[in-house]
Amino acid sequence: MNQKYTKEELVSFLDAEKGDFTSLINKIPLDDEFITYSKNVFIPLTEICRNDCGYCNFKKTPEDDEAIILKTKEEVLEDLKVAEKYGCKEAMFAFGEDADCEEVVKNRLEEFGYENMTDYVVDICRMTLDETTLLPHTNGGNYSYDDLAKLKEVNASMGMMLENSSERLMKLPAHKKSPGKDPKVRLETIANAGKLKIAYTTGILIGIGETKEEIVDSLLAIRDLYDKYGHIQEVIIQNFTPTPTIEMNDVEPVTLFDMMKAVVVGKLIFEDTPVSIQIPPNLNYETAQVFLLCGGDDWGGVSPISIDFVNPTSPWPTLDELEKITKNAGYELNERLCIYERYINSEWLNDELLEKALSLTEHL
Numbered sequence: 001m002n003q004k005y006t007k008e009e010l011v012s013f014l015d016a017e018k019g020d021f022t023s024l025i026n027k028i029p030l031d032d033e034f035i036t037y038s039k040n041v042f043i044p045l046t047e048i049c050r051n052d053c054g055y056c057n058f059k060k061t062p063e064d065d066e067a068i069i070l071k072t073k074e075e076v077l078e079d080l081k082v083a084e085k086y087g088c089k090e091a092m093f094a095f096g097e098d099a100d101c102e103e104v105v106k107n108r109l110e111e112f113g114y115e116n117m118t119d120y121v122v123d124i125c126r127m128t129l130d131e132t133t134l135l136p137h138t139n140g141g142n143y144s145y146d147d148l149a150k151l152k153e154v155n156a157s158m159g160m161m162l163e164n165s166s167e168r169l170m171k172l173p174a175h176k177k178s179p180g181k182d183p184k185v186r187l188e189t190i191a192n193a194g195k196l197k198i199a200y201t202t203g204i205l206i207g208i209g210e211t212k213e214e215i216v217d218s219l220l221a222i223r224d225l226y227d228k229y230g231h232i233q234e235v236i237i238q239n240f241t242p243t244p245t246i247e248m249n250d251v252e253p254v255t256l257f258d259m260m261k262a263v264v265v266g267k268l269i270f271e272d273t274p275v276s277i278q279i280p281p282n283l284n285y286e287t288a289q290v291f292l293l294c295g296g297d298d299w300g301g302v303s304p305i306s307i308d309f310v311n312p313t314s315p316w317p318t319l320d321e322l323e324k325i326t327k328n329a330g331y332e333l334n335e336r337l338c339i340y341e342r343y344i345n346s347e348w349l350n351d352e353l354l355e356k357a358l359s360l361t362e363h364l
């Protein structure tokens with residue numbers, strides 16, 4: 001890792017006060033002209049999850065009458081067809097991790113003729129490729145090397161938040177009931193994606209009990225994986241937003257100033273790479289523009305038709321609104337695919353996915 005700044009310096013940047021912030025912001029190159037986003041549809045295949053994170057707004061229990069136990073292929077295809085009409089190019093399949101550990105999901109999979117969740121997801125992605133113009137992007141948590149190898153053949157790109165690389169959080173409300181949030185396991189999944197040459201999205205969640213050192217360690221861990229495999233296409237810097245119905249409802253929200261500093265530090269760590277820094281616009285809509293001036297250069301997936309099921313109380317801006325705030329900050333809004341342009345080649349994609357991605361590129 002060819003880091004311009006030491007870990008101690010990066011931590012001190014997160015501690016910067018008003019006066020130091022001016023010099024901090026001057027360190028980042030603000031030479032981006034374009035801010036990107038991917039027009040997607042978010043399809044939660046199941047809301048059942050074996051983890052139980054203290055900040056989760058997504059997971060539902062099997063006893064909840066409204067829980068999505070497992071979407072049928074017909075239901076998924078219906079969602080995809082609507083998305084196609086709206087010009088979406090990414091089918092984002094995000095769902096609870098290892099949901100097939102739960103009896104109710106296992107039984108439903110058996111009913112549908114599948115032994116496990118991975119085989120079902122592979123088939124859903126296959127259907128997406130065969131019957132629609134959309135590119136699959138799966139975000140289903142940790143996977144083994146072999147499962148990732150199967151998913152690679154039917155996904156243009158994949159993703160999973162690292163959240164944080166600190167083992168300490170496994171003892172705190174954030175992750176103490178979530179074996180899948182063990183950072184060793186997550187870092188191994190991301191490394192395996194790199195070995196398999198899967199273009200990958202990851203990121204960190206701020207405000208879940210971590211220290212400033214742990215924020216820097218997490219970003220450096222992602223940078224380390226990028227240096228080894230070159231597969232990290234973007235790093236999401238996301239602030240945890242407490243809501244009344246979750247376990248961690250009384251946690252103090254991250255301040256705007258702390259978020260700004262985290263974005264600057266993220267940018268500095270990846271300054272000499274093409275890796276994007278993504279700030280989801282729905283979580284900070286009122287202040288979203290500020291992050292563009294701190295080094296953010298991507299809004300992530302934004303859907304004209306589905307909600308953000310992970311943050312259901314934070315609606316995505318419309319694409320017109322997104323364009324307006326981007327332009328108003330002095331940038332141009334550009335649509336991208338779920339896989340970034342530099343990965344659209346035969347080193348990263350099989351022939352079928354490459355052909356499809358290239359043909360979609362013509363419609364951006």
Ligand code: SF4
Pocket residue numbers: 049050051052053055056057058059095096097178180
């Ligand atoms: S945050 Fe993700 S991994 Fe954690 S319980 Fe919710 S759905 Fe599961």
